[in-house]
Amino acid sequence: xxxxxxxxxxxxxxxxxxxxxxxxxxxxxxxxxxxxxxxxxxxxxxxxxxxxxxxxxxxxxxxxxxxxxxxxxxxxxxxxxxxxxxxxxxxxxxxxxxxxxxxxxxxxxxxxxxxxxxxxxxxxxxxxxxxxxxxxxxxxxxxxxxxxxxxxxxxxxxxxxxxxxxxx
Numbered sequence: 427x428x429x430x431x432x433x434x435x436x437x438x439x440x441x442x443x444x445x446x447x448x449x450x451x452x453x454x455x456x457x458x459x460x461x462x463x464x465x466x467x468x469x470x471x472x473x474x475x476x477x478x479x480x481x482x483x484x485x486x487x488x489x490x491x492x493x494x495x496x497x498x499x500x501x502x503x504x505x506x507x508x509x510x511x512x513x514x515x516x517x518x519x520x521x522x523x524x525x526x527x528x529x530x531x532x533x534x535x536x537x538x539x540x541x542x543x544x545x546x547x548x549x550x551x552x553x554x555x556x557x558x559x560x561x562x563x564x565x566x567x568x569x570x571x572x573x574x575x576x577x578x579x580x581x582x583x584x585x586x587x588x589x590x591x592x593x594x
Contacts, residue, residue: 430455438469439497446504457508463591464516465560466501467542470494471519471535472577487538495545502553514555515594517587518543520564522572558594560587 432455434441445452456462470493474486505514519539523532543561550557563586564571564579571583579587 430459432456433465436469437466439466439494439501440470442466443497443500443504446501446508453508456505456512459509459512462505462509462512462514463558464501464514464555465587466516467494467498467519467546468577470497471538471542474538484534491538491541491545494542495548498545498549499552502549502555506553514553515558515591516546516550516555517558517560517591518546518562520561520568522564522568522577524568556594558590560590563587563590 432445432452434445437445446456447453471490474490505512519542521532521536521539523529523535539561547557549555564583567586571579571586573580573583
C-alpha cells in the first residue's frame with residue numbers, strides 16, 4: 427500500500443475544488459486512489475473569527491454556510507468524475523472552542539458546525555461517501571484532544587481521528 431498526503435494547511439473547500447479542477451498532479455493522484463480521506467470545511471468557517479476580543483459578524487454566517495455547501499457539492503462531483511469507484515471517507519467538523527480563548531463563542535460555533543455537518547452528511551449521501559463522525563469522537567473531550575492553539579488536535583487528538591477513519 428502506498429499513502430500520499432495531499433493535505434494543505436489552511437485549505438478551504440474552494441481551494442480544494444481549484445486543486446481538483448486545475449492541478450494536474452493532484453487530479454492524477456485522485457484518479458488513481460483506491461481510498462480518499464477528506465477533512466475539509468473548518469477553514470471556511472475559521473476566518474469568521476478574527477481574535478477572541480472581536481465580535482463575530484453573524485450576518486456572514488448564512489453566506490459562509492451556503493458557499494461551503496456549494497463548494498462541497500462541487501468537490502464531490504469532481505472527485506466522482508475523476509474516480510467514480512474510489513472509496514471516499516469524509517469527516518464531520520468538530521468544535522474545538524469549549525476550551526481556550528474562544529470559549530465565549532462555543533454555543534454560536536456549535537450551531538454553525540452542526541449546520542455545516544448536515545451539509546457534509548448530505549454531500550456524503552449524494553456521492554456515496556462514508557461519513558466519519560469526528561464531532562462525536564471529540565465532543566466532551568476537547569480539553570484532552572485539542573492542542574495549545576485551541577483549534578487543531580494534539581497528538582492524542584490525531585490518534586482519535588486516525589482510529590475513527592480506520593473504523594469507518
